[in-house]
Amino acid sequence: MPNPLPELDLLTRDDLMKLVSRVRVRLRKSLSQHFVVDPAVIRDMVNNVPVGSQVLEVGTGIGTLTYYLARVASRVVSIEVDGRLLRYAENLLRGVGNVSLVSGDALRMPWPKVDFVVSNVPFSITSPLIMRIIREGVPGALLTIQREVANRIMSRPGDEDYGRLSVVVQCVYNITRINDYAPDAFYPSPEVYSSLVKLTRTSPCIDDLQMLELTTNVLFRHRNRKLRWVLSKYLGSEAIRRVGDCGVNMETRIRDLSINEIVRIAKSLMEFRDELDRLVH
Missing domain, CATH: 1.10.8 (Helicase, Ruva Protein; domain 3)
Structure with a gap:
């Protein structure tokens, strides 16, 4: 079967928009659903996943990022709460042997043991997902989140954005901001900029x-x-x-x-x- 998408370094915005245009479902505002349509976002995410790692993806969408993650990871388990989108992903990923698609709520269901969590995070679950990653003890994560949340988790004492999320995340992870993206990197465009952050687990500042x-x-x-x-x-x-x-x-x-x-x-x-x-x- 021919590859449904080009090699990652040849991927264009037009390629991604064509895939999105085929989706005949009304996106649910309550789920903060946005498709990535800027190939730079996908390249930045995939290029920061260690080759051969086991990945949990939260939010399959139509499977575009999943497809490219499968090229570098040994295994990808991808969870999607919207069964309508999952059907599109199943079609795109047919024949990709190292991907397992799971229908369900990633905040409520058990997680497999993995090396990395990767997610273009739905804005409505940003803080709960980060806290779940911490509690699961995941070694690393790559998350596209609102830029203001990235600022918050990286803030230092005295900063305007410094708060409990800053403390808890920094207690457990070293944080690197990889890139920022304008709203038009996603469709439909959110009202805010987004940031890709990488979390690398370190020795926790407290056992409890x-x-x-x-x-x-x-x-x-x-x-x-x-x-x-x-x-x-x-x-x-x-x-x-x-x-x-x-x-x-x-x-x-x-x-x-x-x-x-x-x-x-x-x-x-x-x-x-x-x-x-x-x-x-």
Whole structure:
């Protein structure tokens, strides 16, 4: 059977638009569905996947990225929640032996053990997907996400975008921004720019990641308040004493706390885990 798509270095926007034009389904706004129509996005993603790796793709779409991932990966498992699009992908990928297509919600179903998660992430699931990647302990990920989310996960203490997602992601992954893309790299065009980021797992800053999640969830409810005020509001004087004993300045505003300081706070609040859990859930 002839290849349905050209070699990656010969792929053009016209090739991608022709595929998209054949899709006779109304895209669901609730699923934040956008097709990649700029070949640079696909090349950047595929060229950053280690040859021979096992890949989980979240969001098959019509299978274009899947097709090229299969050229470099040893195995691709691709999950798509929209069964209508999956039928187009099955047709495009017929005869590609190292791809398994799965119908379902990638946030709810079990994941296979893989080396990399790759996704042109639907904007509606960006944060939940990143948190799932962290909890699954995936060694690496390549994600096309909103540029403002990329800014957020890469932000440093004191930055306007610095928040709980910055802390939790940087605790577990080194982050590299590979490229930015204008809205017309996708169809239909979103209203914002997108960024491709690469996450490479490193030694976590804390063993108990759940405790870090609970702590940051409460602290960053009031990022402009001082640490003492937040602890007093939610946990009381004993928590203030415990955190004070670990050497963190109580007059520091939450937005200015370093990741190391937040880890020390989380460790000092271990006996308040149940209370933090109630506050969050």
